[in-house]
Amino acid sequence: MHHFLISRLASRTPNLGVFFFTFRSLSVSNTNHHQGGSFTVSTLINSCGLSPEMVLKLCKKLQLKNPDDPNAVVDILRNYGFSQTQLCSLVKKKPSLLFAKPDKTLLPKLKFFSSIGFSTTDIPRILAGNPTILHTSLKNNIIPRYKIIRSLVRSDKEVVSTLKNGPRYFCCYRVMSDSVPNIEVLRQLGLPQGSISLLVTNFPRVVFMKHSRFVKAVETVKEMGFDPLKSNFVLALQVLAKMDKAMWKLKLEVYERWGLSKDICLIAFKKYPQYMMMSENKIMKIMGFLVKDMGFPSEEIVRSPGILNRNLENTLIPRCAVVKILKSRGLIKRDLRIGSFISITEKTFFERYVTRFQKKVPQLLDAYKANNLRRFVLVVYLHIGWSKKILEMLFAIN
Numbered sequence: 001m002h003h004f005l006i007s008r009l010a011s012r013t014p015n016l017g018v019f020f021f022t023f024r025s026l027s028v029s030n031t032n033h034h035q036g037g038s039f040t041v042s043t044l045i046n047s048c049g050l051s052p053e054m055v056l057k058l059c060k061k062l063q064l065k066n067p068d069d070p071n072a073v074v075d076i077l078r079n080y081g082f083s084q085t086q087l088c089s090l091v092k093k094k095p096s097l098l099f100a101k102p103d104k105t106l107l108p109k110l111k112f113f114s115s116i117g118f119s120t121t122d123i124p125r126i127l128a129g130n131p132t133i134l135h136t137s138l139k140n141n142i143i144p145r146y147k148i149i150r151s152l153v154r155s156d157k158e159v160v161s162t163l164k165n166g167p168r169y170f171c172c173y174r175v176m177s178d179s180v181p182n183i184e185v186l187r188q189l190g191l192p193q194g195s196i197s198l199l200v201t202n203f204p205r206v207v208f209m210k211h212s213r214f215v216k217a218v219e220t221v222k223e224m225g226f227d228p229l230k231s232n233f234v235l236a237l238q239v240l241a242k243m244d245k246a247m248w249k250l251k252l253e254v255y256e257r258w259g260l261s262k263d264i265c266l267i268a269f270k271k272y273p274q275y276m277m278m279s280e281n282k283i284m285k286i287m288g289f290l291v292k293d294m295g296f297p298s299e300e301i302v303r304s305p306g307i308l309n310r311n312l313e314n315t316l317i318p319r320c321a322v323v324k325i326l327k328s329r330g331l332i333k334r335d336l337r338i339g340s341f342i343s344i345t346e347k348t349f350f351e352r353y354v355t356r357f358q359k360k361v362p363q364l365l366d367a368y369k370a371n372n373l374r375r376f377v378l379v380v381y382l383h384i385g386w387s388k389k390i391l392e393m394l395f396a397i398n
Helices: 001-012 016-033 042-046 051-066 068-079 084-093 095-099 103-113 122-129 131-135 138-152 156-165 167-171 179-188 193-202 211-223 232-242 247-258 262-272 273-277 280-293 298-303 305-309 312-330 346-357 364-369 375-381 388-397
Strands: none
Touching: 042 156, 068 084, 068 095, 068 103, 084 095, 084 122, 095 131, 095 193, 103 122, 103 138, 122 131, 122 156, 131 167, 138 156, 138 167, 138 179, 138 193, 138 273, 156 167, 156 193, 179 193, 179 211, 193 232, 211 232, 232 262, 247 262, 247 280, 262 273, 262 305, 273 305, 280 298, 280 305, 280 312, 298 305, 312 346, 312 364, 346 364
């Protein structure tokens, strides 16, 4: 395998003689270090999609330095849960990590992350995506920034959640310069710690944003009448902090196409702020299905705005297919409100609308498996007497 790799590189890499010597020496060193093992630094380097020039550069460094160090680095990372794919990602982004001092610089950082609650699943996922973290000083950067984030939340578990949702902030200067004054603004308003933790752990991007922009978003939320003592305050804040005036106006215009006034949209926003974060495409698809295909009035839909955040294929279409059939058989009220069967849990819906009526309507299980509009139409309209041939002809026309 090594000879094959060398032959492939020969046509692209100058100074092949130096490369060959280095590669051979590296292979011998690695073989001695990993007796009986098939995974070596050399195979890692050559399986990571690095350029021949980079491979040559790394091999030269490995030849000049203690070859045991890079192998020790790989061993430590693997002990902390890194797969070969994750190791390749790490090496490709930061090849110099192979030359870290394993016991002096690398291991203490991994032990620190483990000590505050990162699992061997979390550590590789976060560090492979953000290898710069391993290049920062534990004493001067990682620990001080950990302490700042810890001061914003209630536990190490919440620190872990924060960094899983925003690992790049461990390398970001604004963690120090903006996050503390941002959270202080909320504390001055009397927000409970639970709401603050909700914001920090789930929406770190907002917490670490520029202070002036953060304050402006807070003022807008206050002006809209949100209660600082309720969690919806921070949910509205994270929406408005990410959205400029032009985007807000665009979202209102999209809902206006469905006959919804600005006042109605604002009422819905107070109930469920996240519904304004949906893309224009998703809004149009869901409203189109619920209004045109199911016949629900737009105003009824936004009375329970969380509905608009549900998955069209996995939730809305299957549940609506079941309900439409049950209505056609007179088994449930025809004026059943959409929130009553979309806003409930999967288990509750299945027991209330599928299991309960399955003996009378065996087709319900098939309807519940409808996960696209075509299947929805076929299942529902076949049930009420339309022929499959006619339905197929309609699909062909469209």
